[in-house]
Amino acid sequence: MADVTLNGVGKTYPNGFEAVKPSSFQITDGEFVVLVGPSGCGKSTLLRMVAGLEDITAGTLSIGTREVNDVDPADRDIAMVFQNYALYPHMTVRKNIGYGLKNRSVPTAEIEAKVQDAARMLNLTELLDRKPSQLSGGQRQRVAMGRAVVRDPALFLFDEPLSNLDAKLRNQMRIEIKALQRRLGVTSIYVTHDQVEAMTMADRIIVLNEGRIEQIGTPSEIYHNPASTFVASFMGAPPMNLIDARVENGSILVNGGTPVAPAASSAKGTVKLGVRPEDVVLGGDGTTPFDISIVEELGAHRLLHGELGGQPFTVHVGKEVDALTGQTMVQLNPEALRLFDVQTGKAL
Amino acid sequence: MAEISMTHTQTAAKPQRKRRRPIRFGTVVDHAVLIAGAALMVVPVLMALMSTSLPDTEILKNGVQFAVGDQMANNFHKAMVEKSGFTEAITGARMLTNSMILGVGFALGKIAISLIAAYAIVYFRLRFATLAFWMIFTTLLLPLEVRILPSYEAIQRLGLTNTYGGLIIPLIASATATFFFRQFFLSVPEELVEAARIDGAGPVKFFLDILVPLSRTMIAAIFIIMFVFGWNQYLWPTMITTDESMYTLVRGIRQILAVLEGGTIPEYGKALALAIVAMLPPVAIVVFFQNWFVKGLTESDK
Numbered sequence: 001m002a003d004v005t006l007n008g009v010g011k012t013y014p015n016g017f018e019a020v021k022p023s024s025f026q027i028t029d030g031e032f033v034v035l036v037g038p039s040g041c042g043k044s045t046l047l048r049m050v051a052g053l054e055d056i057t058a059g060t061l062s063i064g065t066r067e068v069n070d071v072d073p074a075d076r077d078i079a080m081v082f083q084n085y086a087l088y089p090h091m092t093v094r095k096n097i098g099y100g101l102k103n104r105s106v107p108t109a110e111i112e113a114k115v116q117d118a119a120r121m122l123n124l125t126e127l128l129d130r131k132p133s134q135l136s137g138g139q140r141q142r143v144a145m146g147r148a149v150v151r152d153p154a155l156f157l158f159d160e161p162l163s164n165l166d167a168k169l170r171n172q173m174r175i176e177i178k179a180l181q182r183r184l185g186v187t188s189i190y191v192t193h194d195q196v197e198a199m200t201m202a203d204r205i206i207v208l209n210e211g212r213i214e215q216i217g218t219p220s221e222i223y224h225n226p227a228s229t230f231v232a233s234f235m236g237a238p239p240m241n242l243i244d245a246r247v248e249n250g251s252i253l254v255n256g257g258t259p260v261a262p263a264a265s266s267a268k269g270t271v272k273l274g275v276r277p278e279d280v281v282l283g284g285d286g287t288t289p290f291d292i293s294i295v296e297e298l299g300a301h302r303l304l305h306g307e308l309g310g311q312p313f314t315v316h317v318g319k320e321v322d323a324l325t326g327q328t329m330v331q332l333n334p335e336a337l338r339l340f341d342v343q344t345g346k347a348l
Numbered sequence: 349m350a351e352i353s354m355t356h357t358q359t360a361a362k363p364q365r366k367r368r369r370p371i372r373f374g375t376v377v378d379h380a381v382l383i384a385g386a387a388l389m390v391v392p393v394l395m396a397l398m399s400t401s402l403p404d405t406e407i408l409k410n411g412v413q414f415a416v417g418d419q420m421a422n423n424f425h426k427a428m429v430e431k432s433g434f435t436e437a438i439t440g441a442r443m444l445t446n447s448m449i450l451g452v453g454f455a456l457g458k459i460a461i462s463l464i465a466a467y468a469i470v471y472f473r474l475r476f477a478t479l480a481f482w483m484i485f486t487t488l489l490l491p492l493e494v495r496i497l498p499s500y501e502a503i504q505r506l507g508l509t510n511t512y513g514g515l516i517i518p519l520i521a522s523a524t525a526t527f528f529f530r531q532f533f534l535s536v537p538e539e540l541v542e543a544a545r546i547d548g549a550g551p552v553k554f555f556l557d558i559l560v561p562l563s564r565t566m567i568a569a570i571f572i573i574m575f576v577f578g579w580n581q582y583l584w585p586t587m588i589t590t591d592e593s594m595y596t597l598v599r600g601i602r603q604i605l606a607v608l609e610g611g612t613i614p615e616y617g618k619a620l621a622l623a624i625v626a627m628l629p630p631v632a633i634v635v636f637f638q639n640w641f642v643k644g645l646t647e648s649d650k
Contacts (some may be wrong), residue, residue, distance in 0.1 A: 074548035086539035099557075100547035117362050147547070190650040 255309030454578025
């Protein structure tokens, strides 16, 4: 169990490419932090630097009270779960789980006891004598988890561990991993490109883009108060609507004049207006015209795709709301509106 | 329509009789070629085997032939147990042992050296690793025959003539095997190395615990090829061994026939028996390792 502190940690490759810009944050003991971002945003590089598989070219990294920049991965007291599981194909499940302990000269009887414990925790007891090739994807994933758990490390690292599983299994494993982490109380860093995983599993989310930290916050903060248009459009499915607007005389106007709501902030001039699809009410006192062109039926709710003020716009309504294509009046929830700078994309 | 239903009822009525496919001309030709090829390979062996049962004088008079005599047991016994050669110092059994040592040592040596070479090239950040690899690879163009004089000189000065070491060591560098192992190692997922690093396996442990077991089918395949290759070595053993007790089977056969100049009748039966014996281990090893061989060259469980 340990805090993890990154102080200006960055990665520049020998060819000059800066994969991770100097980043600083602290992870408290027992916290589950998710690094999320599109592919190539540097999230895996950051994780691999924490693991020690990638050299740190700037800043310092501490696990617990110890600076580990130059410590070998084996001696950092970490365990990692890989995307393709990276099980040793020629070893049985038992040996796969126990290999790390064996290399640390743990007595055989103790290895066996720990492997049994880990196997029981992960429902692997019957599979201990199988080879990885005889296991299903979900079982392999659990073996990879077992290999991490059995060592009782200070820090778990997950590198997109669920992306090789089918959707149903992914949902199930998501809950299992989260529950296991809660039970063991081990500090965890989890990398994913899937914003649903990030939202559901994280205590705190770190959103990365182009090697830079865009925002750090709880899932709720990230969702409701995105720090930039990038975060707004990356988190949430469907993403936040972002439309061009103007602030004049204390109200927000779209489409060159239609007022949609009073402006709460002191911003002036041209802005990006962000509104979550579910923060829009159909009918009611609505005065903003919305042209619905496609109704997407999702059972529990419907997604209405169309145009608002001549710009693409999506509205999320419950199943009890009937919707037909064509023009209808909508009202944007004034409290849920977010304004962003047009140039920098930063929240105003 | 009628036809279809008829075939249907027929197959239903006689399920035990398989529906015959019409024999195609192409298939006949294919089989004819294959059978002819097989016969071409097998007939001389059969002829040699049958001739071992004939007395030497019969072979001298009429050549090898398809006939069965009563000398087979005697000839094999002579071939394996009776001392022969110019100094009367070696038996067939001893030659068989020598050949075994050469074949196995040659194959294992090649595997060990090339595994380690490929490991170094693929997994370590060496300067000029690619250059080193291509230099090893170009030695394919320089077989033993090209460098036989300098190699002989080196071995002679090291005092390794007439030893197993001298017989084996100059031959165990293998570009082919290094190449195969390199390609295999390159296909091993990077994450496996990383997982092992986090599990606390150093370079030696990773090599012995993970890489070598993963390569086992590959090792078996290369063992077969190299064993047969080593077993059939002729020129190098001829150069390096002058002591008859070091003779291998392949050389020994020739030695038996070489007494012709001496005015006695060459022991054809014995030579043929030795030739048959010399064929058996490579055949046995291929038959025994066949599954591994095919696996090693086609699939890999990663």
